[in-house]
Amino acid sequence: MRHVVVMTATSSVGLVSIFAVDALNLFYISLLGQQELAAAIGYAATIMFFSISLCIGIAIAAAALVGRALGAGEDERAKRMATASLVYLVLLSSLFAALLYPSLRWCLELLGARGETLEMALDFMQIVVPSIPLLGMGMVLGALLRAKGDPKRAMFVTLSGGAAALVLDPIFIFGLDMGIMGAATATVCVRAILVIVGLHGVHKVHRMLGAPHVDEIRASVAPFMTIALPAIATQLATPVGNAYVTSAIAEFGDDAVAGWAIVGRLLPVAFGVIFALSGAVGPILSQNLGAKLYDRVMATMRDALTFTLIYCLAVWALLAIANPWIVGLFGATGEAAELVRLFCLIVAGSFLFNGALFVANAAFNNLGFPFYATIFNWGRATLGVIPFVYFGKTWGSSGVMIGWGAGAVVFGIAAMVMAFRLIGTLPAREAERSVDEDRPPLPPTANSAFTSGKGAIFGINSNSGNSDSDRDRRDS
Secondary structure, eight states: OHHHHHHHHHHHHHHHHHHHHHHHHHHHHHHTTOHHHHHHHHHHHHHHHHHHHHHHHHHHHHHHHHHHHHHTTOHHHHHHHHHHHHHHHHHHHHHHHHHHGGGHHHHHHHHTOOHHHHHHHHHHHHHHGGGHHHHHHHHHHHHHHHHTTOHHHHHHHHHHHHHHHHHHHHIIIIISOOTHHHHHHHHHHHHHHHHHHHHIIIIIITOOOOOOOHHHHHHHHHHHHHHHHHHHHHHHHHHHHHHHHHHHHHTTOHHHHHHHHHHHHHHHHHHHHHHHHHHHHHHHHHHHHHTTOHHHHHHHHHHHHHHHHHHHHHHHHHHHHHHHHHHHHTTOOHHHHHHHHHHHHTGGGGHHHHHHHHHHHHHHHHTTOHHHHHHHHHHHHTTTTHHHHHHHGGGOHHHHHHHHHHTHHHHHHHHHHHHHHHHHTHHHHHHHHHHHHHSOOOOOOTTOHHHHTHHHHTTOOGGGTTSHHHHHHHHO
């Protein structure tokens, strides 16, 4: 439990600082007195969630593979995987940004943005989208530091970004009178700072990176993508569900979208520790798996779930008590205020189950079962969102909010049950894999490449593979 708490606490300090400054960013925007600006930020955040999810998926794969190699004592392999991970991140995130940029207007219109709100959101996105690779590098570098077992420097990565945003946001928004464009410019600067601090910890301090070699990067593609692709697919489920909720709320006007935007900023500040937990617990699981300490894998999961339960109940109580103050802080009125109050009093409780789902997904991704993470996350984002929100619309934007929270219950419980069942099978799976690795190769055949290469070296004749003398040599 101490390891879980320390890793989570150090990770969450920086992460929550980023989310807190993000919420402060929306607070600054609200001071400009235009509800359309808050709605524009809400639409933009929904689309940017897709890029964040892509980067998180790559960071998960990087942490899992590097942590597993370090746990097995293979430092050179860990170094190769860390370098390759950054190369893959830059390539994939750059491709995503290049595809997204020309379709921004279409994406915003699809979500329901119209008129002045649409133009504001488009201006914001056109500045921020080219910086997606910087965001991804910051995330992966932080993940590599956690995999190395240095949560303190991983915390400094995100904490430096939060501190920079705290200073730059008011300068660009008010000092230079740039409004929403200032918020976008500050965001790009913050992402560059994340990369600088992250590279210092990963490369200068721990020497975890080397010069990228084409052959090594090509050889690492298969193991990396085996984890990365399901992890990316898993992470993309949440923004898909969020996009559907945003489009449903957009039917009730900019006031409702502004309320949804406030909830979108408030939620990660309140529950950022749980986001951090799911990222921090991954390296603990992967290192203990690499060291074949299965009892500690099980103990880590139990402790993570206990931590989630206690934390979520405490934060839910605080939100319920503080809801009038929160509504006033953001200047929310009408339908926006109603949605914020509803979240604080009722819907925030659903994060008990979302937290369980996050922890289960961390186990699936780091213990070799990424397919299950994909299934449960997409199930939550589709079956756990669409029907609930669709029928919830009957009762207005409040019904949409309640429907969004209700779907988490079933999938959170189911994912955690499956995670514990799979962890229970790890010793048997590892024993079976060890037997397979120790089993001698099959006798060579005339068509085997083995007969003309290593087979010739060991004196094995492909035409007499069944002879007694050959069988005796193989047995010896």
